Amino acid sequence: MTHRPRTALLAGATGLVGGHILQALLADPQVAQVTVLARRPPTVSHPKLLVQVVAFDQLPTLPRVDEAYLALGTTIKVAGSQAAFRAVDFAANLAVAQAAVAMGAQRIGVVSAVGADAHSGVFYNRVKGELEDALQALPLQALLIAQPSLLLGDRSALPQPPRLGERLAMPLARLLAPVLPGAYRPVQAQAVGHALVRSLPGAQGVQVLNSAELAHLGHLRHLGR
Secondary structure, X not given: OOOOOEEEEEEOOOOHHHHHHHHHHHHOOOEEEEEEEEOOOOOOOOOOEEEEEOOOOOOOOOOOOXXXXXXXXXXXXXXXXXXXXXXXXXXXXXXXXXXXHHOOOXXXXXEOOOOOOXXXXXXXXXXXXXXXXXXXXXXXXXXXXXXXXXXXXXXXXXXXXXXHHHHHHHHHHHHHHHHOOHHHOOEEHHHHHHHHHHHHXXXXXXXXXXXXXXXXXXXXXXXXX
């Protein structure tokens, strides 16, 4: 792992996982600058934080960066259509990745989902899989793919409408967690964000982290290991 101060790019900082990625990057003494791309600025200020308010279909020239984190995401209900969903979860994330690579990024971490598969009959999983495949085609030293199952965390402070399905599923998921395979266990959004920031600087090639692995790595970072 390099000990040279790093520069990072983050898209999706106002989301559940993205907010934790931002906190982890700002707290990392090895990160010199964090550039956040957002449709609206996050309610965070920090000496090493640079915010660029952008339209993701018309990205400006970005600063030089070493690594990028992709945490843009929505739901079909919020987006309004499958096409609008794909414009965020696929097109916007890919556009940021391509722009980051053009400005020197060698490593990318992306928040995907369990079941992501470009050939899936489930639209949500198919879009996630298509994004993973498109990112693997980029000239990178490392691509770190987080595939969490149900995300746990407080969404009340986020600028998002409540997700009723997730709220109903959480108690059942917690109850069944001990008997679920590791990849399908619910995981704290904080652990996902911290696991990505912990793991990406030293990653090589394409690596996929499931819920159990994300929970473990996120816990280690929380303990400072």
